[in-house]
Structures are given as structure tokens and as C-alpha cells.
Amino acid sequence: MTTSTMKGVYPILVTPFDQDSQIDEESLHRLIEFNLEAGVHGLGVALGSEVYKLTEAERAWMTRVVVDQVAGRVPVVINTGANGTDLAVHYSRMAHENGADALMVLPPSFFPAGAEEVLAYYRAISEAVPLPIFIQDVGASPISAGLARRLAEECEWVRYIKVESFPVVEKVAAMSAEAGDVLTVFGGAGGGYFIEEMRRGSVGTMPFCTQPEAFVEIWNCVRAGDELGAWQTFNRYLVPIARLSAQGAGLFHGVHKEILVHRGVIRTSVVRAPAASMDPFTRGELKVLLEELYPDGNE
Numbered sequence: 001m002t003t004s005t006m007k008g009v010y011p012i013l014v015t016p017f018d019q020d021s022q023i024d025e026e027s028l029h030r031l032i033e034f035n036l037e038a039g040v041h042g043l044g045v046a047l048g049s050e051v052y053k054l055t056e057a058e059r060a061w062m063t064r065v066v067v068d069q070v071a072g073r074v075p076v077v078i079n080t081g082a083n084g085t086d087l088a089v090h091y092s093r094m095a096h097e098n099g100a101d102a103l104m105v106l107p108p109s110f111f112p113a114g115a116e117e118v119l120a121y122y123r124a125i126s127e128a129v130p131l132p133i134f135i136q137d138v139g140a141s142p143i144s145a146g147l148a149r150r151l152a153e154e155c156e157w158v159r160y161i162k163v164e165s166f167p168v169v170e171k172v173a174a175m176s177a178e179a180g181d182v183l184t185v186f187g188g189a190g191g192g193y194f195i196e197e198m199r200r201g202s203v204g205t206m207p208f209c210t211q212p213e214a215f216v217e218i219w220n221c222v223r224a225g226d227e228l229g230a231w232q233t234f235n236r237y238l239v240p241i242a243r244l245s246a247q248g249a250g251l252f253h254g255v256h257k258e259i260l261v262h263r264g265v266i267r268t269s270v271v272r273a274p275a276a277s278m279d280p281f282t283r284g285e286l287k288v289l290l291e292e293l294y295p296d297g298n299e
């Protein structure tokens with residue numbers, strides 16, 4: 001599809017698993033449609049999808065399933081970052097072959113690379129695959145505004161940046177001011193700073209996929225100048241969940257899968273091992289919270 005300039009709410013899909021930790025295709029189809037029906041502007045398969053726990057065949061299969069079901073209704077962004085340049089190029093070609101509309105690429109993080117190595121890494125991907133690239137600015141390998149600008153100026157397909165290294169809000173402001181003329185800025189970090197990011201130049205967010213209607217409502221409110229309405233939705237639906245899920249990345253997946261089970265979208269909350277699990281107190285608190293937010297499940 002023609003992506004033009006991507007903007008808006010681009011939830012990152014979780015990967016639903018059955019009790020044997022195999023991908024649950026039926027739940028995946030429901031999850032995709034659940035988000036599309038909420039009015040999202042794009043979809044992503046990325047770290048929140050546990051891509052680092054998927055086999056290569058599963059990565060390719062999941063990309064194709066999402067692309068086929070979306071059928072051009074919104075852009076599909078696939079995470080193809082890796083710790084090796086050749087592997088990142090391989091994943092990027094695979095995403096392109098399976099119909100992705102854009103790539104999201106985090107820099108090498110196992111042994112963080114210097115600026116020139118990062119530049120060579122993105123240049124290799126840009127030269128190999130003719131798809132728009134989101135730089136993923138994450139805590140393990142943060143990207144400065146100056147380096148982001150160089151990447152956009154020297155790599156043809158680097159067009160976007162997803163900012164989620166802390167302090168996120170200040171980073172979005174700096175990125176917009178110093179590189180906003182060559183890069184389109186998105187927020188990340190679960191959408192936890194969505195409103196502040198939009199006020200500082202972000203044109204979208206890549207949040208979790210469990211409450212898409214709330215994120216779309218916030219997006220619409222901010223664009224209509226109704227910041228009070230945006231905050232009311234944010235504080236009512238998103239803050240309570242964020243407080244529980246922000247206790248750790250491993251816990252994040254389990255919390256959000258439990259929400260999707262409660263809402264009748266996926267069948268299990270299985271997270272592939274190794275993974276943190278909620279203690280009985282947290283699980284009980286989440287249950288009470290979901291019964292208050294969504295008393296009839298998916299409403």
C-alpha cells in the first residue's frame with residue numbers, strides 16, 4: 001500500500017500462544033481485527049510481539065498473516081533489528097518479501113556500537129531494502145538527535161524514529177527540534193507519554209494492543225484541541241494498567257495478554273519462556289481492575 005507519511009496510533013501486536021507455547025492463529029486473527037475495528041492507523045510486529053522468541057519461520061509466517069488479513073487497510077511495520085548487520089539485512093529482506101510496508105530497526109545492543117558503526121548498519125539495510133525505516137531509539141542503544149539526523153541524511157530510506165529511551169518526553173522534544181525536518185517522530189514506551197509527546201512534535205505512537213480504542217480516542221481528542229478529554233480517557237483507562245505493567249518488561253507481556261483474555265480477544269495469556277509471572281497479589285489486583293474497567297469483557 002502507499003504509506004505516504006505514517007502517523008497516528010500503531011499498536012504493537014502481541015503474539016498469542018496456546019498452552020503449548022505454539023502460535024494461536026485463531027486468536028491472532030481476532031486480535032488483528034479487534035485493533036482494526038477500533039480505528040487504529042497502522043499495526044506493528046516488534047519487541048512487544050516477542051519477536052526475539054520466534055523462529056525465523058514464525059517471523060515470516062506472522063508477517064504474512066498480518067499483511068494478508070490487513071489487506072492494505074493500514075500500514076504494517078515489522079521489526080527487523082538484529083545484533084549483526086547481515087542478519088538485520090536478512091530479516092529486512094524477509095519482511096519485504098512477505099509484504100511489510102515499513103521496517104522498524106533497533107541498533108545493535110548486545111555490544112552497543114559507535115556512531116560510525118550504527119551509520120554503516122542502517123546504510124546497509126537502506127541499500128538492501130526499499131522500504132521506509134523507523135529508527136528504534138531504545139534504552140540499550142539510545143540514538144542522539146545529532147546521530148538520528150545523520151542517519152536520515154545519509155540513508156535514503158531512514159524516514160522515521162520511534163523514541164523510547166528515557167527521558168522520553170525530553171527526547172521527543174529534542175528530536176523534533178533538531179531532526180524533525182528530516183525525520184518523522186513517533187513515541188513508544190507503551191504509549192505512556194502519548195499526550196506529552198504529541199505536544200512536543202510527535203505525530204503518533206506505537207503502544208500496546210490491548211486498549212486500542214482508548215489510544216484512538218486520545219489521538220482524536222488532542223487533534224481536535226480537546227486536551228481535557230484526552231487526559232480523562234488517559235487517566236481512566238491507561239494509567240491504572242500502565243502502573244501494573246511498568247514493573248518489568250517480562251511482566252508487561254503477561255499483563256497485557258491477561259487483558260486480552262479478559263476482553264475475549266485471545267484464549268491464553270501464555271508468554272514464551274523465559275518470562276516473569278505475576279504474583280498472586282498483582283494477579284488479583286489486575287482482575288479487580290479489569291472487572292471495573294471492562295465489566296462485560298470486550299465492551
